[in-house]
Amino acid sequence: FSSTELLSSFLTDAVIGFAVSPDELLRHIITAYQKRGFYHIEGSYKEELNARRNTRKIIFTIRENSPVRIVEFIIHGNKHFSEDYYQDLIQKIAPPIIVQKYFSQTDINLLPPLIESHLKDQGFFKPKIVIQNLNWDIERRSLSPEILIEEGNQTFIKHISISGNTAFSSSELISIMD
Numbered sequence: 001f002s003s004t005e006l007l008s009s010f011l012t013d014a015v016i017g018f019a020v021s022p023d024e025l026l027r028h029i030i031t032a033y034q035k036r037g038f039y040h041i042e043g044s045y046k047e048e049l050n051a052r053r054n055t056r057k058i059i060f061t062i063r064e065n066s067p068v069r070i071v072e073f074i075i076h077g078n079k080h081f082s083e084d085y086y087q088d089l090i091q092k093i094a095p096p097i098i099v100q101k102y103f104s105q106t107d108i109n110l111l112p113p114l115i116e117s118h119l120k121d122q123g124f125f126k127p128k129i130v131i132q133n134l135n136w137d138i139e140r141r142s143l144s145p146e147i148l149i150e151e152g153n154q155t156f157i158k159h160i161s162i163s164g165n166t167a168f169s170s171s172e173l174i175s176i177m178d
Contacts, residue, residue, distance in 0.1 A: 022047065022058050029060060037067035037102025040140065068103035069142040074135065077149040086149065089118060103134075103143060111147070119151055126152045 022045050033041040042063040049056050073090055075083045091099055093114045095107040112129035119127040128150040135144040160177070162170045 025058070026060065029062065033062070033064065035097065035104050035106065037069075037097055037100075037104060038064050039068040039103055039105065040065040066141055068140070070098065070101045070103055071137075071142050071144045074144055074146040075149060076146070077151075079149045079151050080154060081151075086115070086147070089115065093118060108145060115147075115149065123154045123156060124151045125155060128152070 026043050026045055030041050030043050042065070043060060045058050045060045047056055047058050073087060075086045079086070090111065095104070095110055097104045097107050098111065108131065112131060115129045116127050119129075128148075130148045131145055132148050133146040135146055137143065160174055162173050165173060
């Protein structure tokens with residue numbers, strides 16, 4: 001990141017006319033790194049005050065470490081669809097950082113509701129999706145999230161009957177639903 005990239009949106013959107021503490025700025029910087037897969041980011045700052053000039057200089061020190069890679073998603077549970085189906089689904093619906101196989105705690109927590117929403121669209125009324133374990137490697141540089149998928153019962157519509165329609169025939173209305 002460049003300094004401008006890290007701080008520009010924070011300074012323009014959140015702080016116009018307000019005082020910002022160095023702690024808030026550091027939290028913002030760390031969050032920006034974590035959203036890019038740098039889970040083990042460390043940061044600190046020091047302040048230099050110049051009383052004669054009435055200025056304060058804040059120097060941030062960032063220790064990036066390496067981004068954490070997602071090796072694979074381990075899918076298990078009581079499911080109708082195959083593991084390949086869910087691997088493909090994750091590639092389609094996951095936040096971009098997850099699709100790129102980098103770990104972000106915030107973004108990986110979005111997966112269960114996204115998968116649940118997809119399953120509800122497929123007729124599963126009460127799916128339960130849980131990330132059970134992250135399965136870190138020994139050095140904590142990569143992980144394999146374990147996702148439990150309990151689809152529940154799938155409901156199919158076998159027959160639709162429509163009454164009270166006058167402007168359109170029942171067959172026209174049913175064809176619109178397909």
